[in-house]
Amino acid sequence: MTSSQWSSGYVTDITYTHGYYNELNIQRARLALIHAGYAAPDIMNACELGFGQGISIAMHAAATEARWAGTDFNPTQALHAQGLARAAGADADLSDHAFAEFCGREDLPEFDFIGLHGIWTWISDENRAVIVDFVRRKLKVGGILYISYNTQPGWAAAAPLRHLMTEIGANLISPAGGSTARVEGALDFVDRIFATNPNYLKANPAIKERFEGIKKQGRSYLAHEYFNRDWHPMYVADMARWLGSAKMSFAASAHLPDSVDNINLTPEQQALLKDIPDPILRETVRDYCMNQQFRRDLWVKGARRLTPLEKVEALQTLRFILTMPRVKVPMSVAGALGGAGLSEAVCTPLLDLMADFKIRSIAEIEVALKGVVNFDQLVQATILLTSLGALAPVQDAATISKARKRTEKLNLHLMASARSSGDIAYLASPVTGGGIQVTRFNQLFCFALKQGRKTPADWVNFVYQWLTAQGQRLLKEGRILETEEENRAELLRQAEEFNAGLLPVLKALEIA
Template sequence: MSGEWNSGYVTDVTYTHGYYQELNPHRARLALIQAGYAAPDIMNACELGFGQGVSIALHAAATEVRWAGTDFNPTQALHAQGLARASGADADLSDQAFAEFCGREELPEFDFIGLHGIWSWISDENRAVIVDFVRRKLKVGGILYISYNTQPGWAAAAPLRHLMTEIGANLISPAGGSTARVEGALDFVDKILSTNPNYLKANPGMKERFEGIKKQNRSYLAHEYFNRDWHPMYVADMARWLGSAKVSFAASAHLPDSVDAINLTPEQQALLKDIPDPILRETVRDYCMNQQFRRDLWVKGARRLTPLERSETLRQQRFLLIVRRSSVPMSITGALGSASLSEAVYTPILDIMSDYKVRTLGDIEAALQGKVMFNQIVQAVLILMGMGAVAPSLDQSAISKSKKKADRLNLHLMERARSRDEIAYLASPVTGGGIQVGRFPQLFALALKAGRKTPQEWVAFVIETLSIQGQRIVKDGQTLETEDENRAELLRQAHEFASQQLPILKALEIV
């Protein structure tokens, strides 16, 4: 009877437990400021289609923002509610369909509304509901974040997706559920491509792409390939959809997309500068980059900052390094391929930030006066953010207000890691969002909270946890069978955690 409520969406397997940093309003504010727009203070926020609720729960725990949201899969909504309850966050999370949730008049006006990916997999009827909701409930000056599959990047791969969907619907027995349909479709597509069809001759890159698809999580693939509705959309079509909501395109939430040097040739940059219409400019940019996934920020009533306002606001923005200094690669990949980072710019910035202390861009500028220009510092820090090496920080007052909530959620997630490895993130009140932390580092942190002080004591704690469940460590694809092998590998990881990850987690106020 699931067809009465699922609207053609896959519901027999739950979605993955991912975290999406673009849904962090603090990062959205920074992207707007960088693009030259005023950014609102975020008091009330909403996420539509929150999946397992990992992002919304982490954001609700790590900030004072009041969140509301819905995901019509009751199993996923229950999971999200449990995470919010563990932190004590003020979050209104439901399993209502979009039409029901968006029709609730008691909901406040929101400073931020976010949808990650869901737009591409819903019907036009639901899209209309969402647009009307944005029109009525996004506050003037508020931010809409919306990500979606787009053209022309999907043009070559869309037939491959269609083929998998048709095979799954018509050739594979539904008895095994969506996961079995994924496996059956992958196997049959493999057979088809092995015959070297003309489609593959015309699109030789699809073979490599399909090999990548086969390595992906099966639950993710079920949701990506077997929903009834799927429609990659040009940015111009998105602008037409959102026209009645009174929002205008402002910037990409994915900061590396805005860095022309790694995405566009000089000729392409010159061409884009001569296009006055912002949506046409974005359309042409998508063709230059062959964009297949957009992460857009739209604003209701965008206000341009003067150059002075922008530079002064940027100088006040706070950042910290969230990875080991030695692990930061000195290259980045954009639409043009791999590009080296300037040692003269990035090395002194990373050296300054390597103590994991929070600094403003103004602080960094003062420390590097005469060596690195401010615009170079801004671009470098934004690229480092896009690489996951640097994160923006909230002010100390906001950090203090959210610390207890974040601690409660993190303790819940660490306790959960004793038996599961689904959620590889913890909440940082410093960044206002999630930080990737794997299962064993979570367990080492839990042991530390329990009073175990040395790596050897952490290992004893983890060994005890694994032994109760009959679990062993898998290293390089091989299961470590003996206790000595498991203990040695855990001790190696524990020493690595103590020397490399623990100082960062302390700076992020996670432990």
């Protein structure tokens, strides 16, 4: 069977990016549901369809007590995911089956959580029907479906640009060079077209700026985003129709900033939405207000609304930890209305309290900040700071204890891999049940520490030996550092910054 036969028109000659996606973290999903006023299930069995390189599913299999299963039909990516799970000693069922084959398996359990990130838009209607039937049969009553997809109206102006790039890649660029050549050739030819100042560009002047941003993206990402055969952005109402036969109800956005009206909607828009009783129509109008182009939705089978008291009590039990150095926390957040500053009066005392990296529940924080911050302010600040990566919801102590050995093994594997590659810029935390961004050199400093090197100077010696063995040098401010002295000085600067900033965070997260 040739790749064109098993790939169903999907790009396979260039592998997907090595990303980690927080929305697939079951702790984040529970937080979003509870904040939206819905009961959240305990998650014992979880599934990810189309897991790409498998970074997310491997980290979640290692860092939680849920048993994960999933598939990605690219065998190279499935092999990579299996290797990560095996390194962690995680009991994960990962395959390279096509959706129809995987979803038809009779040995799979019923799932409490099924996730698809960046898949729905790029597959055929036939595969969509397979997935919906799988959700109907295999998602438990009360279970969560996470699904992300390109949506309208945000793609209305740019969809012709994507079509143009795809057509150029398919018809003008020789297939001999593979997907990378198609991407480069299409970008160059669109530049030539735009140089003629076509009426499309005159009618949509913002497209020029968008195209300039596209040109800066990684070629692997662009190949998968813009050059697959199938691409169907979908209105949320259309998604509701697809999922209706699986008895799914829309519950919340998994993208936490979307739940904060003040950064996304004007007062007039907020008032308008409150007058719309139908939840799908309300989401549709909201998408028009925000010009939404990518949705990250949580749907529930048999959604149960929490009473106001139940919601408050559920929120109060959630526990959080600071996940970046206090001084690095950004004090603004981006929404559909643009950038908005966080409330200093609310966030400063909250961050000061959490700066010791201790785990605290919302209830404990509320008591500590009594008279300074009220409950509603505290919840909104916690949501926004979590969306910025400054806070993260925390698992229970028993789960942390059970996951610790697996995340330790996975992280050592990733740190060892960082000696030669910076592809995976994440490590797994048993505290948060997911991944934390840690760049290559910071992983290597952490690896050196685990090898018994105790000082930043020792870490530099450890790291530099691997760089010199491979003929690698550091890049600083766009310039390659040529001499050993320059490379060591830059490594020492980064090591000392790591020691003072990120290392205490990684220790609190039980990574270092």
